[in-house]
Amino acid sequence: MAKGKMTPEFKVLRDMEKCVSCQVCHRLCSNDAHLYDPDTGVVTSEDSRCVGCHFCESLCPTGALVIRRNPSEIKLNALWSGRALEDISRQSTTGGVLLTGMGNDRPFPVYFDHLLLNASQVTNPSIDPLREPMELRTYLGGKPDRLEVKEGQKPEEVLKSFLASQIPLETPILFTAMSYGSISLNAVKSLAMAAKEAGTLWNTGEGGLHPDLYPYGPHLVVQVASGRFGVHKEYLEAGAAIEIKIGQGAKPGIGGHLPGEKVTEEISRTRMIPAGTDALSPAPHHDIYSIEDLKQLIYALKEAVRYRKPVGVKIAAVHNVAPIASGIVRAGADFVVIDGLRGGTGAAPRVIRDHVGIPIELAISVVDQRLREEGQRNRASLIAAGGFRNSADVIKAVALGADAVYVGTSALVALGCHVCQKCYTGKCNWGIATQDPYLTKRLNPEIGARRLVNLLRAWSLEIKEMLGGMGINALESLRGNREQLRAVGLAETDMKILGVKPAGEAW
């Protein structure tokens, strides 16, 4: 066999003074990067197999293992970087499209890192969230243009206007669509249990709903995507909301492909396809070629659940995102999800993930602005997704105009993910992006849910602190309040699109 041309990406450093040959690493590595020799009783490593997931490092009882990037370096070249060479090398070996997982890892500007929040000083009081009430509750769903009331005693008598169904969220952070299939059932269970406990929502993705998870329906967004996998009456009725998936930030314009090896008996039942066959989600919905077609599907779904649940539409942030979102709201969507350039995936061609779409910050801003200008911002909630790393990103997104955010990667990191981007191999050592029974049991959903609830709690507390600092006592008052943001190091056009002033400029 012709030898590959590249050096290994990682180096496994094993401190032989500390290694006790307990073989924990050897037993657990799904990539067989650790080898045990029974003759010598020594554990060694095969660097070329290491994907850099750090699972062994985290379990090594003596701390003998460190995974490092391979220090072997090619001649410094700003254009022909090591990665560029490696990609060419891999492609000239395989002749195929390069696959990857997780979100865009190229150094595009992160606009959140160029936005700063305001705080109250002297002339307006800040609020201490530990002493005073602070409201993070957000209602998802369309709001009426105006509220008409009449005289009466009971609340339900007073309200004259029709209120579309609303979903209360205790925190503006939702778990994004990650299908059972792309991630393990234990990972999905962790998300479902955490969403229930934290009073937020999780999302089935296109994987259908496993029978064990119906009890978590009241905290669920069920997705209807182009493959229509697992969509049936009970499925639609099980969720709190329905989401039509048009696009995904990591792979705008292309469909999905769950390889047949991952379609186990249970997944085949949940997705309603034969076991072992590839689950192919087409790039477009074959019944949606216009906003009018989309409207038909939105209303078909609304009819199916008798208008009791909000129906939303998820699109990837692309160049025309504002007019598209405007059309979606006109088509009757109760919420619009925009998934930005940095949105994650279980598997996508790397060239698409890294080069298609626009950053979420700009997309939130233009969509919010457009809907406001058209006087229809109230008709739909806006959920932003794609690369939210911390509570500051969340609060900045809200200040730019989002109602809530979807987190995917952050949630997986809470479950153990080290973003090695090998989800598409199905060999996730952390038991997340895999269906291998040896690996899936490594994720105990009790622990997973506990960690996710902690994460949401921590972020919520931080959001409250930041809100209090601004002198705001409800998240609703911050939404689209771009005066609370200032830009550092951004070009004039960026600031114009974001609708924020440069740092240093007063109100």
Add this chain to the structure above:
Amino acid sequence: MKKIFIHEEYCMNCRLCEVHCIVQNSKTRNIIKAYKGEYPKPVPRVLVEEQGYLSFALQCRHCEDAPCLEACITGAMRRDPESGAVLADEERCVGCWMCIMVCPFGVISRNVEGKRVISKCNLCQGEEIPVCVKNCPNEAIVFEEEK
């Protein structure tokens, strides 16, 4: 009494329970010294059973109706009145291995230190939580009150 319960669906077969049991029952209680400096190496009192992808850590169940108590000819095997644990008195044990023969779980083994006595889980007497449970990275074994 508090016992160790198994959640086999979350056991990843890392065998860290065995590793930490070895350390706990070593002379130095230091992992590197226990593995590299003590001969013979202490035997773990918990063993991970595996078949295919099913695995679980098994140690003495501290049975309510413990056959080893009946079988012991010297009275070395006794029940601790306080904790309810089945403990072996190494001074009294003569190494007849009857307890090993009758144990339905196969969790009693011979001590390798040359002394003809048996070795079994004592729920880490003196520790708040047995070390195998404390160090299980996935909570596949838990130390709980019997329901």
